[in-house]
Structures are given as structure tokens and as C-alpha cells.
Amino acid sequence: MLVSWDWLKQYLDLNISEAEVCDRLTLAGLNFDGSSTVDNDRCLDLEVTSNRPDWLGHVGIAREVGVLFDLDLNVPTADINGVANGGACPKIVQIEDEDFCPRYIARSIAGVTIGDSPAWMVNRLRTIGIPTINNVVDATNYVLMEIGQPLHAFDMSKLNGDMIRVRKAEHDEKFLAIDHREYQLNTGDYVIADKSGAIALAGVMGGKDTEVNELTTDLLIEAAQFAALPVRTTSRRLKLKSDSSYRFERGVDPEMIDWASRRCCELIVETAGGEVCEGRVYAGSKPGGRETVTLRFSQIPRILGIDVPETEIQRILERLGNEVTQQTEKQITVIPPSWRRDLDREVDLVEEVARIHGYDKIPEHAGVSLSASHQSDLDRVRNKIRMGMLGMGFDETLTRSMVSDVWSKAFQGWSLAEPLTSSMPMVKGEDRLRVSLIPSLLGARRNNEKFSYTDIDLYEIAKVYLPKAKALPDERYMVGITSGHSFFELKGVVEALVGVLNPNVAINTIPFTDPLFAEGQGAHLTVDGTTLGYLGVVCDKARKAFGLQQPATVAELDLGALMKLAVLVPQHQDFSTHPAMNRDLNLIVDEDISWSKLQEISYSAGGELVEIVTFQEIFRDPKKDGPGKKRVLFTITLQAYDRTLTGEEADATIAQILAACGKETGAKLLA
CATH class of the missing domain: 3.50.40.10 (Phenylalanyl-trna Synthetase, Chain B, domain 3)
Structure with a gap:
């Protein structure tokens, strides 16, 4: 806001130096950015904040100067x-x-x-x-x-x-x-x-x-x-x-x-x-009346750490244009002026008193009472995720929320609806609010490849905007991940990340088909029937569309689902001091039987003695096993917390697991 010094003097008896006025205005929040001489006048450059449109006119500036120096404001009557x-x-x-x-x-x-x-x-x-x-x-x-x-x-x-x-x-x-x-x-x-x-x-x-x-x-x-x-x-x-x-x-x-x-x-x-x-x-219509705002005098020393006389508080508020409707020994109630829409809470009046009384009058050692703050559950979960991803060698990235139409349709696992469109995109061609973080992360991966950073693992925690009919979009925080490693390696990353939040959660993997994923290498991740996210290997066609030279694997997890399963209170769990026993199983199953199904059965049938079930590999030999069959090799770790397991106990537990796998999937143990 450029201000004419000669013009300003039309509203005030301004027998004060320009330097003093500019200093006081700066201390009150109206920053002075410089001045220049124009003919016989002085031009002041003042930085007006967006919440003070009343400063976008000479009368508003004059009113502020009048309050600061206790001068009467003379506004023309505009009589016609x-x-x-x-x-x-x-x-x-x-x-x-x-x-x-x-x-x-x-x-x-x-x-x-x-x-x-x-x-x-x-x-x-x-x-x-x-x-x-x-x-x-x-x-x-x-x-x-x-x-x-x-x-x-x-x-x-x-x-x-x-x-x-x-x-x-x-x-x-x-x-x-x-x-x-x-x-x-x-x-x-x-x-x-x-x-x-x-x-x-x-x-x-x-x-x-x-x-x-x-x-x-x-x-x-x-x-x-x-x-x-x-x-x-x-x-x-x-x-x-x-x-x-x-x-x-x-x-x-x-x-x-x-x-x-x-x-x-x-x-x-x-x-x-x-x-x-x-x-x-x-x-x-006629302008509506303003609601009253009450300032308790006790709030001044509590928030500012200094005492301001009640008469001075009243003078400041009235000079600013507030109409006093009631005043007692403990508080003052005012109606804010029409030009101050930013005054609608008690703390706003406290700020006005501080501004006009002078921030410089508040000593550094002012006794302002402090109260301990705490992080929200969202912040705590995000911090745990960041520490977990950092520990696994991933770098955090930040990408734009607006993407192109092609990118917005590259992965639609969360919503098939048309994304919201902006009429004023910041970047030409990027006018869609994204419905997934995956395309943005693949774009970031491509940028790294251009600089020969091919071995790059990235993640991002940000919002997506899922369209809703005739309503505001469903804004969800997601955790997007991209890696150059295999499907199972990234699945291990996801499991480790979930384990950071809750080590007792098991992720269920369901085959999922999407144009972004290679055939048979996409998965829908769930926990107790609730969607956790998606995981898959980017197919060759999609890699070419994104300009990627190297293989890429991606995952996207719903942060809301992660928050529900997260255990934020530190937990202690005793560990066994007795030795564990490993048993390898090599089962022949039908091609459509997933590893996650066998893992789930093993945990359920083995009971408390099953410590962990670890996948090893899948092998196919149609000549020996027949068409439509595959061999799944995995290891079961058995351990008791109160004793050393005997061979008989281990054999009995493995027998239970084999029986359950055979009953539910038709699996046969390879001799």
C-alpha cells in the first residue's frame, strides 16, 4: 500500500516525524518497506497483511496512526x-x-x-x-x-x-x-x-x-x-x-x-x-449487526505477561472503533467496528491491546504461564512411519496435489469417479486433484533416473482427494511408496512398517488387477477385512508411459487405516529364553492357492507355539506335479515361552498345520 504523506495529513493533525510514524506502524504490524520523494510529497510503502483490508485506504492508515499517537481522526462528511x-x-x-x-x-x-x-x-x-x-x-x-x-x-x-x-x-x-x-x-x-x-x-x-x-x-x-x-x-x-x-x-x-x-x-x-x-x-440487504466480544481483564497478564491499566485497555479498544456496551471491574464487552472483520474472539482483543500498547513494552522475562503441549495421534503415527521408512532406507519426497488427466487415471484403486478439476492450474496441464500418490511418486522416480539415481526408494505422506457426488471430496492421508526391488521385498517393507505401529497385526493379501500392475503381480492389502492399501509391480506399458527405464514396484496405504491399528502407548512383551525350532514345509497346492492363505492357516492351526511363518519360494514342475500345481516352500518357527519344546510337541504341531492345510486347500506334503 503506497501512502501519500500530504494526503495522510488531511485526516490528522500530524506534527510527528515520518520516521517516528513508520517505526510505530512497523511495531504495530504494518511494516514499513521504504519511502521516496515525489515532487513536494513523500510516498510511504507499507506492507498490508491480508486480514487487514481496512489498511488499503488512507483513512484506515490514518485511523491506525491516530490510535498509536492518540490523535483525533477527521473524516470528510461526504455531504451532497x-x-x-x-x-x-x-x-x-x-x-x-x-x-x-x-x-x-x-x-x-x-x-x-x-x-x-x-x-x-x-x-x-x-x-x-x-x-x-x-x-x-x-x-x-x-x-x-x-x-x-x-x-x-x-x-x-x-x-x-x-x-x-x-x-x-x-x-x-x-x-x-x-x-x-x-x-x-x-x-x-x-x-x-x-x-x-x-x-x-x-x-x-x-x-x-x-x-x-x-x-x-x-x-x-x-x-x-x-x-x-x-x-x-x-x-x-x-x-x-x-x-x-x-x-x-x-x-x-x-x-x-x-x-x-x-x-x-x-x-x-x-x-x-x-x-x-x-x-x-x-x-x-442492509448490513447485519456484529456480535459482541468480551475481554476479561485477567487475560491480559495471563497471555501477555504484563499488566495494562483498565483505563488504557478501554482507551485502546474505543480508539480502534469498538463500541463499549458493558464494563465491569472484571471485563469489558464491545461491538467490533464494521471495518474489522478479524475481531470476533477474546484473544483478538488481547492482540489489539498488545499491538497498540506496544510489543516493546513486554519484557523478555515476562511471566507468561506455559502449558505442556502434546502431539495429535495423526502426528505421532506420521512420525513413527517416517522413522520406520528412514530405517529401511527410504527417502521422503513432496509432490504436487495437482496432476494431469493421464496421471489422475493411471491408478484408480481408491475411486473410479472423475477427479475434481481446477479452472486455474498452477502448472499448465496439471488441473486434476489427485486420487492417488502413486503416479506422482513414479514421476519423482523418473526425475531421479534422469540424473542416474536408479537405486532410489521413495515414500510420501500426503492427501488424496476422492470425489463424492454433490459434496466436498473425501480428503484422505495416504502413505505412497515406490521401490526398484521385487514385489515380495516391498511387501516385506509394508509388513515391517505395519509392525512398527502394531507388531501383532497380520496383513491379508488378495490378488488385485489394475492396468498399472503387471499381470498376477498386484495385491489388495487388508487387515481384519478392512482395506489397508494396494501393492504391485508396475507393468512394462505403464513404465514406458511414465518414462521409466528401470523396474518399479509401488504401494499405497490408507493412513486412516494405519491409525486405527496403531498402538501408540509403549507396550512391554516378555520374550522366551528357550530355544526355537525350525521346520521346513514343501507343499504341493493348486495354482490359485495364495501364500497368504497358507500363512493364515499355519498361524491359526499351530496356535501359541507358532512364533513366525516365513515364506521361502515357489517352484513349478508340471511334469512331476501335474498342470495347475505349484510347490510352496516355507519355514515355521516354533517356540514356547515357558519351556524347551520336545520333538514330539513340534511334530504334533506340524501335523495339525498339515492337516488344516490339506483340509482347507487340498495341500499335500512333498515327501
Whole structure:
């Protein structure tokens, strides 16, 4: 925000040095970025935060300076009674969507003479870098920079019909702006329209067809409030930014819209002549009242660590524009001003007291009470995952949430619905909210391969966005993993990762088919019937599509499912001091019998004596075993916690396991 020092002095008796003012403003949160001399004036460059749109006008800056130095603020009355002719505005205003435009004020001025603006106005606008055009346009810009309320002046003779409409743009509607460029609109944009079509892009820019020129004699002055998000969306999509859109995106003061309209008319009549039609047109609703906020005096020393006198607290809050409704020995209740939408909690008032009283008055050793904080369960699980992945040699990566259409459809294990699309992608072609982390990780793998980092193992913890019909997407945290190792090696990584969270959980592997995975090398991972995630080897076609030279294996786990099974309280478990016994089993089974099925049966049938069941290999010999058969070799480790197992006990346990495998799968022990 560029501020004219001469302009600032119109509202304050400012017998204070520029340096002192800038220092106090910086300490209060309005950073001073530098200054320069423009003719006989000084231009101050102040950094305005997005939560303080009231600082986007000279009156707002003057109000802040007045509070800091206890100076009275002198704001013009914007009185047009002396220049009104008693007539009515000849237009009707219709608002089709009050959520977008809560209020719209129109005033008309007849008999103006277009010419140059007076020197005082030209000098102030020039100081802050705004070029002068003519006395009418300059007046609208002056009020914009005075109070932060955008306005627009239409040439009344160029308006078609007796109605002004605030409506959505029609599909593929064309709009010629005052920058002499034509824009193609869509139904998400809003326009100001007359009978012939759009005459302004609401909240962004006026139209060429109704602009004021040297032949203009009658004016229609627009002052309105527009919703921030649609204005921002239109401005960014069309790459059309203006001082007006900048302010509407941050919010304007609803109580000052009429003042801005009157002030603009007052300045136009003063500089261009003419008469104001006394009857204004007001469309929309009146601004609603603000809720009260109560500040307990005891909160000041508790949060700031210092005592501030109650009289000083009251003075600061009132100077800031708060209306005191009640005050007792223990607290003060106020109604925040209309220009401070950021004040709605007690702690907001505490912050205001700290800002104005002075952060520099809070000593380093202030006795602020501290309370122990704790991590959320989500953070604790993520930290355990990070430590586990780091221990297994994986590097964490960060990728963009927006991907291309091709990538969004590369893996759809979580959802087959069409992904959500952004109309303003940050990267050209990447306009889909991802439904999986896997494509992004494969892209990161490709980038590493380009720099000859072929032996790279990556993981990412981030959100995916699963579409839901007529609702916000299902945002889920996922753990994506990619490796250059085999299916079973990555499966071991997944099992080890789950073991870090809960060593007593067994993962069930179900065959899963997806175009991304090689045939027979994809798996759906579950725990107690609940989906945990997916695992698979990337097929040759997919590797080529992603530009990968080396084999790749991927997995994706639902962090929500991991949180449900995680044991976050440290657990102690006794271990056996007695020796373990290993028995190798080589079973002949049908081709469709999975290893996970045999593992599950072994644990169940063996009971407490089975410590671990470890896969070794699969071998196929159709000549010896017959077609459709395979041999599965695995090791069963047996151990008791209270004694040394005897050979008879081990043989009996293995016999139970073999019997169960034979009964449930038809497995036969290879002699």
C-alpha cells in the first residue's frame, strides 16, 4: 500500500516525524518497506497483511496512526445535500444472487463537464503511482485510495434500457473491458449488465462501451459489495487484476459503501460540476449487526505477561472503533467496528491491546504461564512411519496435489469417479486433484533416473482427494511408496512398517488387477477385512508411459487405516529364553492357492507355539506335479515361552498345520 504523506495529513493533525510514524506502524504490524520523494510529497510503502483490508485506504492508515499517537481522526462528511437537485436516479437495479452481491448503490449525476482534475488531486494520485485520466475517473480512484471502496462511473447515455442487473455471465459471453481487450466469460463469472449485455465485469473492471470520455455529461455511479471468492476466481482465470479486484478479494466495509458513493459524487460535482439526483437506488440487504466480544481483564497478564491499566485497555479498544456496551471491574464487552472483520474472539482483543500498547513494552522475562503441549495421534503415527521408512532406507519426497488427466487415471484403486478439476492450474496441464500418490511418486522416480539415481526408494505422506457426488471430496492421508526391488521385498517393507505401529497385526493379501500392475503381480492389502492399501509391480506399458527405464514396484496405504491399528502407548512383551525350532514345509497346492492363505492357516492351526511363518519360494514342475500345481516352500518357527519344546510337541504341531492345510486347500506334503 503506497501512502501519500500530504494526503495522510488531511485526516490528522500530524506534527510527528515520518520516521517516528513508520517505526510505530512497523511495531504495530504494518511494516514499513521504504519511502521516496515525489515532487513536494513523500510516498510511504507499507506492507498490508491480508486480514487487514481496512489498511488499503488512507483513512484506515490514518485511523491506525491516530490510535498509536492518540490523535483525533477527521473524516470528510461526504455531504451532497447542497449539490442535489431533488430528482430520482433513472435506473432500476436488480441483483440475481445476493450471496455474490449483498448490496448495490447507484447514484446519478447530470450536467458534468469532463476535464482535468485539480492540482491537489493530481498530486496525491501521482504520489502513489496512479495516473490521472479525467476529473470523473480520478474522483473514483481518489475515493478508492481514500477509503478502500472500489467505485465505477458509467456514461449514462451509453446505458441501454432502464434496468441495471447484477447477474451471472452467459456461457461464452464476450466482454470488452476498458483495457481494450475482449474476454470470453463462463457461467462462473458475474457481470453488471444492461439490456444489451455486460457493461462491467463485477468487482474486476469496467467495460469499454460505457466508459466516460470527453463527451460524457450524465453519470451513473456504482458502489457495491461483491463476494471475495468469485471475484478472485474470475480475476485469476482471466489474468485480469485491478485495484478493485485486489480490495474485493480481501473484503470491503459494508457500512462505508454509501459514504463512498456520496464522497465520490461530492468530489465529481466539486471538480466537474453538475447536480446529483437526490434519490439513490439501494438494492440488496442492509448490513447485519456484529456480535459482541468480551475481554476479561485477567487475560491480559495471563497471555501477555504484563499488566495494562483498565483505563488504557478501554482507551485502546474505543480508539480502534469498538463500541463499549458493558464494563465491569472484571471485563469489558464491545461491538467490533464494521471495518474489522478479524475481531470476533477474546484473544483478538488481547492482540489489539498488545499491538497498540506496544510489543516493546513486554519484557523478555515476562511471566507468561506455559502449558505442556502434546502431539495429535495423526502426528505421532506420521512420525513413527517416517522413522520406520528412514530405517529401511527410504527417502521422503513432496509432490504436487495437482496432476494431469493421464496421471489422475493411471491408478484408480481408491475411486473410479472423475477427479475434481481446477479452472486455474498452477502448472499448465496439471488441473486434476489427485486420487492417488502413486503416479506422482513414479514421476519423482523418473526425475531421479534422469540424473542416474536408479537405486532410489521413495515414500510420501500426503492427501488424496476422492470425489463424492454433490459434496466436498473425501480428503484422505495416504502413505505412497515406490521401490526398484521385487514385489515380495516391498511387501516385506509394508509388513515391517505395519509392525512398527502394531507388531501383532497380520496383513491379508488378495490378488488385485489394475492396468498399472503387471499381470498376477498386484495385491489388495487388508487387515481384519478392512482395506489397508494396494501393492504391485508396475507393468512394462505403464513404465514406458511414465518414462521409466528401470523396474518399479509401488504401494499405497490408507493412513486412516494405519491409525486405527496403531498402538501408540509403549507396550512391554516378555520374550522366551528357550530355544526355537525350525521346520521346513514343501507343499504341493493348486495354482490359485495364495501364500497368504497358507500363512493364515499355519498361524491359526499351530496356535501359541507358532512364533513366525516365513515364506521361502515357489517352484513349478508340471511334469512331476501335474498342470495347475505349484510347490510352496516355507519355514515355521516354533517356540514356547515357558519351556524347551520336545520333538514330539513340534511334530504334533506340524501335523495339525498339515492337516488344516490339506483340509482347507487340498495341500499335500512333498515327501
